Amino acid sequence: MAPGRLPRASLPRDPAPAAEATRLHELLERLGAALRAEARAAGADLGLQPVHAEVLGYLGRCNRYSDGPLALAEYLGLTKGTVSQSIALLERRGLVARGDDPADGRKVHLRLTPAGKRALARLVPAGGLEAGADALGHAERAALLTALEGLLRALQRARGGRSFGVCGTCRHFLREPDGGRRCGLTREPLTERDATLLCREHEGLAPAAAGGP
Amino acid sequence: MAPGRLPRASLPRDPAPAAEATRLHELLERLGAALRAEARAAGADLGLQPVHAEVLGYLGRCNRYSDGPLALAEYLGLTKGTVSQSIALLERRGLVARGDDPADGRKVHLRLTPAGKRALARLVPAGGLEAGADALGHAERAALLTALEGLLRALQRARGGRSFGVCGTCRHFLREPDGGRRCGLTREPLTERDATLLCREHEGLAPAAAGGP
DNA sequence: CTCGCGTAGTATCGAGTCGATACTATATGA
DNA sequence: TCATATAGTATCGACTCGATACTACGCGAG
Numbered sequence: 097m098a099p100g101r102l103p104r105a106s107l108p109r110d111p112a113p114a115a116e117a118t119r120l121h122e123l124l125e126r127l128g129a130a131l132r133a134e135a136r137a138a139g140a141d142l143g144l145q146p147v148h149a150e151v152l153g154y155l156g157r158c159n160r161y162s163d164g165p166l167a168l169a170e171y172l173g174l175t176k177g178t179v180s181q182s183i184a185l186l187e188r189r190g191l192v193a194r195g196d197d198p199a200d201g202r203k204v205h206l207r208l209t210p211a212g213k214r215a216l217a218r219l220v221p222a223g224g225l226e227a228g229a230d231a232l233g234h235a236e237r238a239a240l241l242t243a244l245e246g247l248l249r250a251l252q253r254a255r256g257g258r259s260f261g262v263c264g265t266c267r268h269f270l271r272e273p274d275g276g277r278r279c280g281l282t283r284e285p286l287t288e289r290d291a292t293l294l295c296r297e298h299e300g301l302a303p304a305a306a307g308g309p
Numbered sequence: 310m311a312p313g314r315l316p317r318a319s320l321p322r323d324p325a326p327a328a329e330a331t332r333l334h335e336l337l338e339r340l341g342a343a344l345r346a347e348a349r350a351a352g353a354d355l356g357l358q359p360v361h362a363e364v365l366g367y368l369g370r371c372n373r374y375s376d377g378p379l380a381l382a383e384y385l386g387l388t389k390g391t392v393s394q395s396i397a398l399l400e401r402r403g404l405v406a407r408g409d410d411p412a413d414g415r416k417v418h419l420r421l422t423p424a425g426k427r428a429l430a431r432l433v434p435a436g437g438l439e440a441g442a443d444a445l446g447h448a449e450r451a452a453l454l455t456a457l458e459g460l461l462r463a464l465q466r467a468r469g470g471r472s473f474g475v476c477g478t479c480r481h482f483l484r485e486p487d488g489g490r491r492c493g494l495t496r497e498p499l500t501e502r503d504a505t506l507l508c509r510e511h512e513g514l515a516p517a518a519a520g521g522p
Numbered sequence: 523c524t525c526g527c528g529t530a531g532t533a534t535c536g537a538g539t540c541g542a543t544a545c546t547a548t549a550t551g552a
Numbered sequence: 553t554c555a556t557a558t559a560g561t562a563t564c565g566a567c568t569c570g571a572t573a574c575t576a577c578g579c580g581a582g
Binding site: 116117118119120121122123124125126127128129130131132133134135136150153172173174220223224225226227228229231232236237239240241243244245246247248249250251252253254255257 | 329330331332333334335336337338339340341342343344345346347348349363366385386387433436437438439440441442444445449450452453454456457458459460461462463464465466467468470
């Protein structure tokens with residue numbers, strides 16, 4: 097971590113890579129805080145916290161392997177105990193319903209109630225960001241999304257977390273000779289809709305180039 | 310807010326602008342959550358919450374007009390009452406010290422104690438993000454920073470918040486004939502270091518192109 | 523078949539965030 | 553000088569969050 101001199105001829109046009117990384121960290125943190133403040137304001141009249149909006153949003157977009165408290169805890173980066181309380185609150189409010197697993201008595205499946213879906217719809221937009229996104233061109237916007245996806249993957253990898261992607265970017269996804277879809281991990285066939293939902297077993301396609309020589 | 314049809318001939322190569330904006334929102338929220346989880350882990354052994362790291366980081370980088378509870382509340386997007394409690398905690402822990410304003414008896418100036426600076430240093434890095442940033446080229450990284458800065462400005466503008474920038478990007482900043490620096494708002498001269506600190510009175514240079522046709 | 527172990531989830535406690543409301547004290551200005 | 557605005561604090565209640573301890577179920581080895 098010592099600053100030190102650059103071992104290679106220093107290119108004057110790079111404003112200290114470490115400073116750039118710090119600036120990136122700061123910008124993402126500020127953006128995250130601003131989004132959080134928006135979420136707080138949006139949820140205030142419903143009596144919901146930012147984390148509740150995340151729970152509802154996730155439950156609206158996850159598949160049947162990923163709709164339990166544990167998956168939610170992994171997605172949010174919180175402990176299962178903490179998440180259990182937030183779920184209890186959402187259940188008391190009638191926004192989330194719980195169902196048993198027919199095959200495994202330990203498991204719980206969560207789903208949005210109609211009221212939960214309505215609440216989610218009221219929580220989503222907020223705007224603000226769209227104005228900024230509109231100011232960017234097509235190409236810039238696409239590049240931004242790609243770059244952010246890369247950063248998110250890097251962060252998830254560093255923290256040993258799961259990636260929670262959809263089938264299209266998962267290495268377990270199989271295309272059958274008859275055109276059907278199947279998950280190579282559970283061996284189960286997948287409907288078209290299944291393939292658009294977030295999965296906790298998701299693993300990225302490219303293992304990414306190896307690091308050291 | 311009704312979806313409606315595009316008034317102009319719709320370009321088929323744009324995958325639904327609204328979906329792109331949603332995806333952007335989601336990515337930034339995920340990134341923010343991941344960073345927050347990192348901050349939580351980093352602060353855990355010091356007994357500090359993510360918001361404490363933000364307070365310490367801000368106090369290490371703000372100028373003398375911006376080191377009070379109210380400025381902090383604006384920066385964090387929280388109420389002054391909430392912030393007052395967090396400050397009280399940091400003061401109890403000996404990480405932050407408070408001083409009176411010689412001119413205005415209502416004001417309080419906050420500063421990091423040596424212990425606070427040490428704590429901040431332990432809170433900063435975490436890594437993870439750097440790996441992702443390294444994977445991008447110079448140009449991509451620069452474009453990413455620029456795009457994120459634009460988004461942040463848009464969000465701050467939409468929320469009516471302050472931008473908290475440095476003198477170099479502030480419309481009040483004056484360069485004097487003798488080479489000195491001065492703030493056009495307070496009329497006070499500024500040292501070289503002053504000009505590198507965050508200011509709550511900061512206002513962006515370009516009012517941004519008007520919206521209409 | 524039951525013992526042990528691992529997994530999924532819940533219960534409870536304490537520290538802390540956070541907003542709302544109400545309050546004190548100082549500045550400003552008509 | 554009296555009203556109003558500004559800066560900050562105090563207190564309350566709902567909630568988050570982690571830690572720890574707990575229940576219940578599944579699964580495999582003996």
